[in-house]
Amino acid sequence: MPIQLIQGDITKIEVDAIVNAANSSLLGGGGVDGAIHRNGGPVILEECRKIRAKQGGCPTGEAVITTAGKLPAKYVIHTVGPVWTGGGNNEAVLLKNAYWNSLSLGREYNVHSMAFPNISTGIYGFPKAEAAEIAIDTTKAFLKDVNEMEIIFVCFDVENFDLYDQLIN
Template sequence: MNHIQLVEGDITRAAEDVIVNAANSRLLVGGGVDGAIHRAAGPQLLAECRKIPEIKGERCPVGEARITSAGQLAAHYVVHTVGPIYQSDPTPAAHLAAAYRSSLQLAMAHGCHSVALPAISCGVYGYPLSAAAGIALQTCNEPQFKHLHIVFYLFNHEIAEIWRQTLAKLIAN
């Protein structure tokens, strides 16, 4: 898993090719990571999101991803993905893995070699941190992603420590 790096810090400062945004299904400015990315990227990011067609009130269903330019961020692109709301999603683990997988696949399809990821669904969407870390790290370690440089930007010490412990267990096994 040497292609995966953990950083305790602000994803909006990431200099990877693409920053993954934990977005809502309408791709309109939300809170948490989404709000921070939109503030840092400037109004161009929201304008790009509004260009993505809505289907039945959604621009991006749970588990899928969409790509835009990155506005004023150092990255080339922002990949927007929608993770599951843990308490109300009938298959949260499958949807969380799909959100990571579709984000990485979309980044690769656009020629990206490095990806900055947040802890998707771990804020207001309520995904338990340990379970989310396991799903995120296992998905990012799938064979098709081993050539990518993947950096998790983890917002605070608690989240970063859980990701570190989970990564250490996965490496040990």
């Protein structure tokens, strides 16, 4: 099945690429971003600094790629989801772009398996149900043309897991 769902820690998933819900500085932070940087080791931060030096960070909705350091993946795709400010500032479009651009970058790097966290639903405050729908709809639309990629949504909490489970099944 091209879309799977698990509850757990994304830093432990063995896939070609894990997606990091990064901030635009690419210098690490809290939540999944902090966990990826801590568990992956300093090489991820070093590569993020090189990207920053070249392009000045990562804009909301865009994605960049690094190696995965000590993580059981080949790559980390860092994407910046939107901060929820009520829905009137193109947050839904920006979140869709974050998923689409991550998937596209994965395809560019011949990634066959990719794990996503629940982008923007933590401290960025995006409503979880709407975010889950955007994530799944965007991924299904992408996979219509790219059928050699397996996607795993990794939910850290039960609330997100239940939302995704209802939408996938």
